Amino acid sequence: MKHFFLATLFLAMTSLVFAQEKPRKSPHVTAEANGIKVVYGQPSKNGRVIFGTLEPFGKVWRTGADEATEITFSKDVVFGGKPVKAGTYTLFSIPDPKTWTVILNGKLGQWGAYDYDKNKGEDVVQVKVPRQKLSTPAEKLTFTLPANAVVFEWDDTKVSVPVK
Template sequence: MKQFIMATFFVATAAVAFGQQKDRKSPHVTAEGKGIKVVYGQPSKKGREIFGKLEPFGKVWRTGADEATEITFDKDVTFGGQKVKKGTYTLFSIPDAKTWTVILNAKLGQWGAYDYEKVKDQDVVSVKVPREELKTPVEKLTFTLPGNAVVFEWDDTKVSVPVK
């Protein structure tokens, strides 16, 4: 009986895991740098106009695809000039043509930004940073961690948040 229960549990767990993978539309990747890790769904441009169209200006975005992007700091940092304790946070952003708002939120395990309004009271920091226009579009959303910043690029946009 114990073996039957364990087998049933295993099959149910595998089915749930498979179902979640099936709902994903983009590959999930990890960017790691000195004391920082970002886990995100990596959407592709696929010829689409991204910012201001697919991702509207002034509306909160999960800063990735599928599950909301998560960022982990292995020690206390200064993120965009604001103190943040070590830990894992959900990373959201609000695109704009000139200045982006980048948000760290304490609520983990979110799917997209659909419930952001319900959890925005759990924002840890919100920083405004300039948008840099890229001359050559980037096909896939890409995070890099050069050591002194969290940088993400997609389409014709580059956003960089200083980290110390």
Template structure:
């Protein structure tokens, strides 16, 4: 009987471990509007200091969780004032206290920003945008497409990139 109880306990513990491994820590979301689509992993703040600590200033960030964020344009557009051909790109950012750099890179399927440096030559564009401070923190990284822009908010920050 003792062995039976231990076997059941072991199976229950193993099931919990595998269930936790399969559950994504950050959900993967897709937002789409007027020919623009963004696919990203949505991290949560969970009481952490985001910018300057979890996401360091001055370093390339995948702008989401897990696989780097991807953005697709169904037709040629102007993104942050620069022309971009229709297609899918990896979206990276370099956070700063006042101004962020937003980068579109043609290498798809990148995990995080770990290989960014070796793929930097595939950058399509880089634009600077002003950081907007939010008075109320946003718990989960959220991309929206209000029609003529790509906007993302997380913690105390909003970034808006005009799209025409």
């Protein structure tokens, strides 16, 4: 009986050690305001050239790190001029030197953009918005939610999508 107890205790302790999550390189953060919530992995620049190099122009990006970024609207909105029902969506983008495509996709729980396929019919909307060049680079990807917009900044880029 004593050996059974010790074996059970050993298994329980081992399970606790292995069950702990590894620390992430990019913290997961939430931006929330005006009935909009964005949950994303927040990567850092770390001296790298981000857009056009680390994140190639013309290729779908998860708009964050790790799991694909998710955005929730508490009520129906007009996102970049297009109607969107209240709910949660995966947010992707396609970087470009001048005009970015921002995508709301209906498939949740995606890791990165590896499963993204524009031909699956899961996109809810795609909007094109101008890229704004920042005079001072942003070290960390940061979403802000001022009245009437979803804004994200990283490296030398700022993207703003109007929301009504």
